[in-house]
């Protein structure tokens with residue numbers, strides 16, 4: 109991207125820049141446009157306070173853009189669009205949640221905070237983006253190191269990359285559970301290495317990522333023979349959506365490692381487009397909600413879900429009743445239920461002590 113184009117890109121993303129951010133600084137920053145996720149308190153404080161959270165919700169609306177594509181893209185609207193459906197995702201902590209088998213007030217830890225939207229404060233490409241990436245990863249790393257469970261709303265799938273980088277803060281191996289129609293193993297696209305086609309390739313380069321399970325695969329984007337063979341050579345456990353439908357999700361759960369930390373990354377197009385229609389690359393034959401919910405619960409039984417993201421929701425394409433945004437929120441609640449729900453806590457590995 110040349111200088112003039114870069115300047116135009118800066119101007120286009122200007123409305124999304126953090127109003128309170130000082131030049132050159134990055135996350136955490138902007139307040140949500142409407143409400144905290146699930147009505148949680150919005151904490152835009154410095155990372156040293158944020159790391160006291162038991163559960164932290166973070167919006168990451170932007171990643172490294174591809175040349176010639178809309179910037180910001182539609183997925184950048186998703187964190188606030190999903191927050192805005194909080195009243196549809198639950199009816200408050202005192203209501204019975206049938207997926208949880210309890211009320212949330214009985215289960216959630218005391219400090220569930222929404223940390224707002226983390227945004228690059230300067231330009232999106234080149235050194236400014238690299239700085240955002242490093243600073244966001246560092247802030248994430250502090251949360252993980254403190255034992256905070258991190259829930260992320262993208263953004264496109266490039267939003268997962270700083271979170272995956274931040275998993276280094278755990279100082280323990282992490283297994284990545286990836287639900288997606290697409291492989292996302294591109295090394296680069298037009299010179300861009302941190303865009304939405306590359307999150308799992310970047311993960312494969314991180315020494316703290318001990319393994320990955322990729323399921324729901326059926327879309328041909330981001331996977332040519334070279335990418336497929338690279339994933340196989342690395343040892344990624346890849347299952348197409350058809351394979352999951354044929355053998356059942358329990359077989360996937362049984363193949364997960366035990367007593368490990370899991371990070372779950374869910375591309376909305378991994379689910380069937382009848383369930384999550386508001387995506388940029390819909391692919392028929394996707395996973396069902398109950399399959400994904402079972403997988404999340406299974407991960408919570410076999411190990412500890414240290415974090416999860418839901419990415420690639422494109423709110424402009426949602427149904428009038430915001431079904432995709434509501435489903436995205438319900439997916440995050442499955443991770444909370446699998447971590448804090450009845451019967452889980454006794455088996456959950458010890459959390460890191462808080463300061």
Ligand SMILES: [Mn+2]
Pocket residue numbers: 265288290292304375420
């Ligand atoms: Mn993806």
